[in-house]
Amino acid sequence: MNILVPLKPILDPAGMIVNRKAGRVFVNRENYMTNPADKRALEAALRIKDEAGAGVIVAAFGPDRSADSLLEARAMGADRAILIDIPSPDETVSVHALAALCHHLGQVDLVIVGDSALDTGASIGPRLAEALDFAFLGGAVQCSVEGNAARIIRRGDSRGRPDRASARPAPAATAHEADLPAVVAVTREGAQPRYPHGGNIITAYRDANAIESLSPADLGLSDSDLQPVAIERGQSFPPEREFGKQASLDDIASVIGHR
Amino acid sequence: MNYDLPPEYTALRRMMREFCEEEIKPAAKRIDHSGQVPREMLQRLGELGFLGVPFPRQYGGMGAGEIGYCILMEELNRASPSVATIVGAHIGIGVMSLYLDGSKTLQDKYMPDLCSGKKICAFALTEPNAGSDAAAIQMRATLEGDSYFLDGQKMWITNGPIADVINVLALTDPALGARGGATVFAVEREWEGYSTGKPERKMGLHGSPTSLLNFDNVRVPKENIVGQLGLGFVTFMKTLDIGRVSLGAATLGGAQAALEACVRWARTRSQFGRQIAHMQSVQFIVADMAAEIEALRALVYRTAWLVDTGRPFIKEAGMCKLLGSETASRCIDRAVQIHGALGLSRDFPLERAFRDARISEIFEGTNEIQRIVIASELMQEVGVRLRP
Amino acid sequence: MDVYDLQALMGENIEAEDYRDLWVVGLAVEMQHVASLLGEARRMADMLGAYVHYIGAGDSDEAIAFGADRVHTLAAESLAPDAAVSTLATFFETRKPEFVFFPATDIGNEVAGCLAQRLKGGVVCNCIALRLDESAREIVASHPVYDGAYYLDTALAAKPQIFTVREGAFPAPLRDSGRNGETEPMDSPADLAIRARALGEADYTPPAVSLRKAARVFAVGRAGNDSESAAIGKQIAEKIGAHFAGDRSAFDSGWIEEDQIVGVNGIEIAPDVYIAAGIWGDTLHRAGAEGAKFVIAIHPDKRAPIFSWADTCLVGKPKDVLPKLLALL
Ligand SMILES: Cc1cc2nc3c(=O)[nH]c(=O)nc-3n(C[C@H](O)[C@H](O)[C@H](O)COP(=O)(O)OP(=O)(O)OC[C@H]3O[C@@H](n4cnc5c(N)ncnc54)[C@H](O)[C@@H]3O)c2cc1C
Numbered sequence: 001m002n003i004l005v006p007l008k009p010i011l012d013p014a015g016m017i018v019n020r021k022a023g024r025v026f027v028n029r030e031n032y033m034t035n036p037a038d039k040r041a042l043e044a045a046l047r048i049k050d051e052a053g054a055g056v057i058v059a060a061f062g063p064d065r066s067a068d069s070l071l072e073a074r075a076m077g078a079d080r081a082i083l084i085d086i087p088s089p090d091e092t093v094s095v096h097a098l099a100a101l102c103h104h105l106g107q108v109d110l111v112i113v114g115d116s117a118l119d120t121g122a123s124i125g126p127r128l129a130e131a132l133d134f135a136f137l138g139g140a141v142q143c144s145v146e147g148n149a150a151r152i153i154r155r156g157d158s159r160g161r162p163d164r165a166s167a168r169p170a171p172a173a174t175a176h177e178a179d180l181p182a183v184v185a186v187t188r189e190g191a192q193p194r195y196p197h198g199g200n201i202i203t204a205y206r207d208a209n210a211i212e213s214l215s216p217a218d219l220g221l222s223d224s225d226l227q228p229v230a231i232e233r234g235q236s237f238p239p240e241r242e243f244g245k246q247a248s249l250d251d252i253a254s255v256i257g258h259r
Numbered sequence: 260m261n262y263d264l265p266p267e268y269t270a271l272r273r274m275m276r277e278f279c280e281e282e283i284k285p286a287a288k289r290i291d292h293s294g295q296v297p298r299e300m301l302q303r304l305g306e307l308g309f310l311g312v313p314f315p316r317q318y319g320g321m322g323a324g325e326i327g328y329c330i331l332m333e334e335l336n337r338a339s340p341s342v343a344t345i346v347g348a349h350i351g352i353g354v355m356s357l358y359l360d361g362s363k364t365l366q367d368k369y370m371p372d373l374c375s376g377k378k379i380c381a382f383a384l385t386e387p388n389a390g391s392d393a394a395a396i397q398m399r400a401t402l403e404g405d406s407y408f409l410d411g412q413k414m415w416i417t418n419g420p421i422a423d424v425i426n427v428l429a430l431t432d433p434a435l436g437a438r439g440g441a442t443v444f445a446v447e448r449e450w451e452g453y454s455t456g457k458p459e460r461k462m463g464l465h466g467s468p469t470s471l472l473n474f475d476n477v478r479v480p481k482e483n484i485v486g487q488l489g490l491g492f493v494t495f496m497k498t499l500d501i502g503r504v505s506l507g508a509a510t511l512g513g514a515q516a517a518l519e520a521c522v523r524w525a526r527t528r529s530q531f532g533r534q535i536a537h538m539q540s541v542q543f544i545v546a547d548m549a550a551e552i553e554a555l556r557a558l559v560y561r562t563a564w565l566v567d568t569g570r571p572f573i574k575e576a577g578m579c580k581l582l583g584s585e586t587a588s589r590c591i592d593r594a595v596q597i598h599g600a601l602g603l604s605r606d607f608p609l610e611r612a613f614r615d616a617r618i619s620e621i622f623e624g625t626n627e628i629q630r631i632v633i634a635s636e637l638m639q640e641v642g643v644r645l646r647p
Numbered sequence: 648m649d650v651y652d653l654q655a656l657m658g659e660n661i662e663a664e665d666y667r668d669l670w671v672v673g674l675a676v677e678m679q680h681v682a683s684l685l686g687e688a689r690r691m692a693d694m695l696g697a698y699v700h701y702i703g704a705g706d707s708d709e710a711i712a713f714g715a716d717r718v719h720t721l722a723a724e725s726l727a728p729d730a731a732v733s734t735l736a737t738f739f740e741t742r743k744p745e746f747v748f749f750p751a752t753d754i755g756n757e758v759a760g761c762l763a764q765r766l767k768g769g770v771v772c773n774c775i776a777l778r779l780d781e782s783a784r785e786i787v788a789s790h791p792v793y794d795g796a797y798y799l800d801t802a803l804a805a806k807p808q809i810f811t812v813r814e815g816a817f818p819a820p821l822r823d824s825g826r827n828g829e830t831e832p833m834d835s836p837a838d839l840a841i842r843a844r845a846l847g848e849a850d851y852t853p854p855a856v857s858l859r860k861a862a863r864v865f866a867v868g869r870a871g872n873d874s875e876s877a878a879i880g881k882q883i884a885e886k887i888g889a890h891f892a893g894d895r896s897a898f899d900s901g902w903i904e905e906d907q908i909v910g911v912n913g914i915e916i917a918p919d920v921y922i923a924a925g926i927w928g929d930t931l932h933r934a935g936a937e938g939a940k941f942v943i944a945i946h947p948d949k950r951a952p953i954f955s956w957a958d959t960c961l962v963g964k965p966k967d968v969l970p971k972l973l974a975l976l
């Protein structure tokens with residue numbers, strides 16, 4: 001069984017200051033990290049590898065910044081790492097390229113993705129499933145393979161209220177499954193990613209062949225496949241925080257309920 | 260000239276930083292107050308290769324050289340000097356003497372368990388009457404048949420109470436003394452006649468247990484000689500030379516943590532209607548700290564590079580330990596000042612850092628001894644040999 | 648009768664490059680959320696001279712009252728994500744939608760993504776604002792990134808332009824029960840292509856989170872509290888799924904353990920919501936808690952420093968306030 005996990009390097013928010021008043025994002029330290037949900041997706045794949053045996057292939061777009069994400073994944077236990085030579089593709093182009101990669105690789109039974117990218121909000125899971133004609137299971141906090149099916153657990157309170165726990169008592173978690181091949185989207189509440197053995201980091205980085213590179217042509221992508229659809233028109237900002245606003249008890253109760 | 264660390268080291272630091280921030284720093288206060296580092300934590304360090312950073316992969320190490328090891332010590336000490344000291348004594352002097360001079364059989368026998376954290380190592384040189392004057396050791400090792408019998412006492416031994424394998428220097432030929440007549444033995448904790456004292460009650464490093472070791476006629480098979488018979492003093496001195504580099508790296512982490520705390524507090528605390536960051540005296544202190552730390556960082560990593568590239572490094576290693584320990588103590592002392600009363604609170608990390616840092620000026624050769632080492636290297640370059 | 652029927656009557660080719668109208672799809676969400684989408688779609692449709700369609704299982708009269716011209720009712724079997732995708736994709740093959748809006752629920756996001764892929768359109772999820780450029784016939788969508796630290800403004804260079812919209816993005820629309828509209832059932836395709844199977848409740852306990860990483864923290868301090876009200880605070884914390892904590896004074900009063908003290912001399916926290924009842928909020932405490940994204944403060948003294956860094960403030964004794972708050976939650 002082969003599992004593909006796409007990884008997206010994103011700017012580390014620890015090095016960023018968002019100034020709402022000036023309407024600007026200041027980048028003090030330009031560090032990149034693997035998108036947190038993607039790292040949980042990788043952990044889910046590695047657990048399946050540990051339990052059931054599987055080949056785990058990670059892929060990222062490059063050339064810039066992606067090497068660290070890929071090599072870290074190799075150090076954590078991924079068997080192959082593929083760098084697709086397309087610089088910062090949007091959601092549409094990513095989906096075209098990843099679908100083409102699956103065809104190029106041949107036997108990919110399961111794709112595990114992070115449910116959304118912290119830096120752009122892109123969520124490739126459903127689209128990739130559609131492009132590949134695979135089943136889709138979203139919102140997973142746990143993922144396993146039972147026989148010929150992917151099985152996931154979805155937290156009861158995630159549906160309908162993304163990002164935050166509801167003040168209402170959480171409904172029970174539910175299990176879902178779909179026959180392979182499938183795409184599973186893992187949330188940031190998925191299993192805590194493992195730390196790689198330090199020696200594996202050294203080995204991965206010193207292995208000249210740790211990363212395989214593929215060009216759009218290798219994947220049979222045409223120019224139209226590489227046309228982005230999402231066009232960034234700028235940034236906007238939440239209103240500045242206002243401190244000291246007086247509120248009634250009812251306001252407080254409703255604020256607590258909504259946050 | 261290239262001052263970039265190769266990317267594998269940056270990646271290694273990222274991983275170590277994350278681990279230390281998530282798993283060690285939150286426990287640092289508990290470690291200090293309880294006087295113990297949980298064995299599971301050491302186990303965990305072993306699983307990730309932290310306990311064998313400079314050693315080859317085949318022994319479960321990382322194969323990351325002295326540079327990788329310095330990164331580890333810097334990051335560990337930034338989070339918890341107690342943990343850093345246990346690890347430093349384990350890797351930097353304990354396993355290191357086995358690795359530098361031990362036979363392949365001995366390395367195969369002990370290193371995998373030591374690198375994986377199944378076993379912890381100690382380095383036992385100091386005796387009640389032999390501190391700075393290490394050559395004055397009195398512990399005896401007498402040959403009877405195929406075994407040596409070790410008799411004597413070691414003192415102030417880091418990891419003493421928890422070590423499973425102890426590298427110990429004893430006189431095999433008292434007539435020759437330490438130089439030529441001392442030998443290193445690897446001793447296992449279960450062996451009959453070996454016992455340890457109660458942990459010393461120290462000013463700092465409360466989580467790093469230090470104790471007396473008693474050897475009452477402990478039988479050690481000949482195969483457990485580390486290095487060559489009679490040349491144990493050389494083995495131990497070589498080990499200490501390398502150890503000083505990573506000790507310097509550890510002090511760098513301590514100083515860095517103090518600087519970070521100051522910068523943060525300077526922006527957080529307001530008096531006289533403004534952040535104390537706006538007081539020039541605070542700015543000067545922070546600037547001095549930053550400058551000294553940057554100089555230390557350059558020295559430490561250059562020296563680690565000298566080690567990894569097989570160049571002479573003894574003088575620079577002494578400087579790492581000397582400059583590092585004094586820089587750290589000075590920075591932490593100033594940091595306490597900038598934090599006011601909070602700096603003295605046992606609920607805030609600086610009070611602990613203050614106590615923990617002081618020891619670096621004493622162990623692994625006092626700073627006076629470091630100055631002697633540096634001076635004798637300098638004088639040797641112009642043909643003058645200083646007597647020990 | 649809408650434009651598609653006209654085209655059909657006149658034998659026009661609907662394959663032509665004209666994408667039309669605004670479509671709101673409501674899959675099993677509260678009408679309130681859908682209503683605000685309908686209201687916004689109505690406003691945009693009036694600027695563009697287009698129609699508003701509502702696709703959903705809800706009350707069609709309501710949808711019309713909130714702005715829909717035409718309601719296409721979805722059969723219950725088409726509400727599951729897979730089925731909704733098949734049904735909508737089949738339906739949209741002949742009617743090319745220009746703009747499609749979904750509520751930004753997990754299901755909405757999933758179906759919107761699949762649909763964008765099938766129809767070769769574009770999609771932006773979790774939008775909090777939409778701005779229509781009627782001459783360019785384009786919507787620029789603001790959607791949060793980095794957990795809402797700021798928003799990206801994104802436009803789509805393909806049609807249909809699909810958006811999933813967060814609750815509260817638009818004001819509740821006026822309800823006009825006099826509006827006219829038509830309703831027709833939407834056919835479900837013979838093969839719903841359902842692949843995901845629900846297996847029912849699962850045994851899952853989320854991993855324990857430490858106070859340091861908690862998403863919600865409810866903390867008490869000495870001011871205006873007593874041991875009884877502190878205990879009520881603990882109940883509130885449990886009820887709202889928050890970690891219970893306090894400041895140094897609460898520890899001194901014996902209401903919390905040492906590892907529950909929030910502050911630089913205790914645990915430093917950065918929750919999404921921090922609720923402090925009876926906490927003065929001086930530097931030591933503030934520096935350990937000000938990473939909180941939203942702060943609610945209750946304190947008897949209006950001069951308490953905590954009010955200068957709290958988003959929502961109530962001057963009052965927690966002793967009096969907390970029991971009432973518990974009852975309200
Ligand atoms: C926490 C801790 C952990 C330790 N861990 C270990 C360990 O794991 N293994 C181990 O073997 N030892 C260990 N030691 C022992 C340590 O290495 C010695 O304490 C150190 O070498 C100094 O020896 P001493 O304490 O006997 O001081 P002394 O040698 O008695 O020195 C007293 C003072 O005289 C000065 N002095 C001595 N000789 C000279 C000279 N020639 N010129 C100028 N000044 C001089 C010294 O600098 C010092 O200021 C540890 C000590 C501590 C505190």
